[in-house]
Amino acid sequence: MKKNLIGKIRSSSLINNSLQLIKFFCIINLYCDINRKKDIMIWVIGGTKDSRDFLEKFIKYENNIIVSTATEYGVKLIENLPVKTSSEKMDKEAMLKFVENNKITKIIDTSHPYAFEVSKNAIEVAEEKNIQYFRFEREKVDILPRKYKHFEEIKDLIEYVENLEGNILVTLGSNNVPLFKNLKNLPNIYFRILSRWDMVKRCEDNNILPKNIIAMQGPFTENMNIAMIEQFNIKYLITKKAGDTGGEREKVRACDKLDVEIIYLNKKEIIYKNCYTDIDVLIKNLIK
Secondary structure: OHHHHHHHHHHHHHHHHHHHHHHHHHHHHHHHHHHHHHOOOEEEEOOOHHHHHHHHHHOOOOOOEEEEEOOHHHHHOOOOOOOEEEEOOOOHHHHHHHHHHOOOOEEEEOOOOOOHHHHHHHHHHHHHHOOEEEEEOOOOOOOOOOOEEEEOOHHHHHHHHHOOOOEEEEOOOHHHHHHHOOOOOHHHEEEEEOOOHHHHHHHHOOOOOHHHEEEOOOOOOHHHHHHHHHHOOEEEEEEEOOOOOOOHHHHHHHHHHOOOEEEEEOOOOOOOOOEEOOHHHHHHHHHO
16 A cells, blocks of 8 residues: 555655656746747738838738838828838838848738839848848739730830820829920829828929819729719820729729720839749748
């Protein structure tokens, strides 16, 4: 009986020791996991609807995120999300400093498809700093209008536009507005821009009359495009190939119905690393 009691005590001691050991390793693993997460800081290059769609899903898996946008407006689009933000335009040198100051370990590029310099610089920064770069790229819309022309360079597009007769609707965004200011047919050109005071001012500062400014927030439906084209008697529409997110399909359908020629400014091609067209697939590869 005494031997059985001693055996039970020893067994109990072994069990307790084992439990203590398991508890110890659990604490160590938890501590390491916490420190690992502290060492992670993910930089999301945002400012687009794509970036918001991505962040709304990604924050369920990661909270060490800082989002950069080129404007305060871009920050307002995500102000309800639990992420750090920074609003400043950055060249390559500024990006390098940003990576150093924020101890960035991973870059996720969800910038606009036409933000060529931003993506190019981000890729180079990732290579120089030896950190991972991921790109979300909108799927291309496999649709073309009946009447269209396309240009690789904005200067060639401008030269073509200056010799056109009839009203023209420009949907390239406000950054390209100054390129049109000296055209002889400027009174016949209408600019659809975001409804922001600085963008309206940019138009006014470049000889564009208020009657030629359409300040509205997109994306626009096919019927809305039709209404604008009819209202301003548009014969030509200048746009980017910005995919479904940018309302490309709706523009094509509206222009085809009203026999309007679309003038495309083509996207500069860039070879992206780790490029994804599906947000869920991108996130799956980020968290694996």
